[in-house]
Amino acid sequence: MKIKFDLNGENMVVNTNPAIKLSTFLKDNKIITVKRGCDHHTCSSCTVLIDDEPVLSCLTSLAQCDNSKITTLEEFVQTKDFSDIKKGFDQAKVKMCGFCNAGKIFTAYKIIKTINRPTKDEIRSQVSFFTCTCTDTDALVDGIYLAAAARRSRLEKKRNEK
Ligand code: FES
Ligand code: FES
Incomplete structure (x- = not known):
């Protein structure tokens, strides 16, 4: 089956078994920020964004990715949202050894983008x-x-600049 998607800004068309897990595909395609810790919904280390929503890639087949936009930490770390999260994590001394970064960061992203003042x-x-x-x-x-708080202050500053 032919599957099309955008991976970190690159248009991809793959002709493959649609049942292959997205986590497997990403690991085979040099995405190193996606880890496979448990493969069954426990560790969150395989989290990616699909159409801007956090998703466990170990539970997602390639067929489910057709016509979607997939973002991994490789791309997300270049965003202002990531800078806000990094600022908050540094202030609170949240450690990031690398294993579960994707789960923590994308969960934080979902919270701060959906609730202004959680x-x-x-x-x-x-x-x-x-x-x-x-x-x-x-x-x-x-x-x-x-x-x-960092996100609110950045957005307020941006509004005041207009
Ligand atoms: S690998 Fe642990 S939740 Fe996906
Ligand atoms: S296991 Fe979560 S940062 Fe190390």
Whole structure:
């Protein structure tokens, strides 16, 4: 089956088995920020954005990617949204060893883009399933809370410049 998608800004057409997992395809195509820790919905280390929504690539077939836009951390780290998240994570001392970065960063992105001023309880309810062995949940909640503040301040500054 022929499948078309945009991967990090590059148009791709692949003629392949549509049942292949997106995580497998990405690993085979030199995407190193997508990890395969569990392969069954537990670690989030395989998270990517599909059409700007976080998705577990270990649970996604290539057929489900047809005509979509896939973004991995390789591309996302160049965005202002990532800068906001990095600022918040640094302030809260959220560690990023590399293993679960994609899960943490894309979950943070979803929260701060959908809730302008999230409370710590709202954030906690969305990250409590995380099993990062480097950072505890309290630090992650603080990091996302501070990332949301950084985003608000950036957007407000931009509005004032107009
Ligand atoms: S590899 Fe663990 S959730 Fe996908
Ligand atoms: S940052 Fe190391 S396992 Fe999460």
